[in-house]
Amino acid sequence: MIGKETSLLMSRLQKQAGQRPGRLREVMELRLILEPEVAALAALRRTPEDLERIRRILEKQRHAGPEDFSALDTRFHMALAKASGNEVLWEVAAMLHDLLAESRDEHLMSPQRIAASLDAHALIVKGLEAGDPELSAQAMREHLRGVEGSAVPPRAEI
Numbered sequence: 055m056i057g058k059e060t061s062l063l064m065s066r067l068q069k070q071a072g073q074r075p076g077r078l079r080e081v082m083e084l085r086l087i088l089e090p091e092v093a094a095l096a097a098l099r100r101t102p103e104d105l106e107r108i109r110r111i112l113e114k115q116r117h118a119g120p121e122d123f124s125a126l127d128t129r130f131h132m133a134l135a136k137a138s139g140n141e142v143l144w145e146v147a148a149m150l151h152d153l154l155a156e157s158r159d160e161h162l163m164s165p166q167r168i169a170a171s172l173d174a175h176a177l178i179v180k181g182l183e184a185g186d187p188e189l190s191a192q193a194m195r196e197h198l199r200g201v202e203g204s205a206v207p208p209r210a211e212i
Contacts, residue, residue: 081153082202086195088146089131093178093194094187096137104137105182112175120163123171130175134194137182170200 096104111133115126128151135147174197181190 078154079202081150082198085150085154086198086202088143088150089134089198090191090194092135092138092140092143092147093181093190095140095143096134097182097185097187097190099139100137100182104133105179108133108137108179108182112172112179115172115175120168123163123168127171134178164204167201167204171197174200 100108108130111126111130115123115130118126131151132144132147135144138144174193177193178190178197181187181193
């Protein structure tokens, strides 16, 4: 369960996300800072049950259409956060993924984006299976850069 302070912060961040251009870019920057480390911790701390849960989600993603893929994508990232063994990281991941619901709209899920996400998720799982934090972190970093490239408009030149 998310604590009262976390709920208040989440509410504030959600309000701000829609108030200012460039917020999605900033959320993606935060994800690039946090999620590779979440993947690294998950590679080191995951239980066999965590790994099985993540594999099942990936398998469901392989057979999902765009209408179901985004919810499974969120579940994949949240399962990684849970596997990190750090409840605070899980709460922060929940906030970030709530903020990013717009970027996961099924209409934005092109076949190319889905294929790229599946490949990246499979590489992250490979790192988890091997207990390799560097592989997991690098795979997550590359995955998020790909998502950022397709979901976030380029920064305006000054």
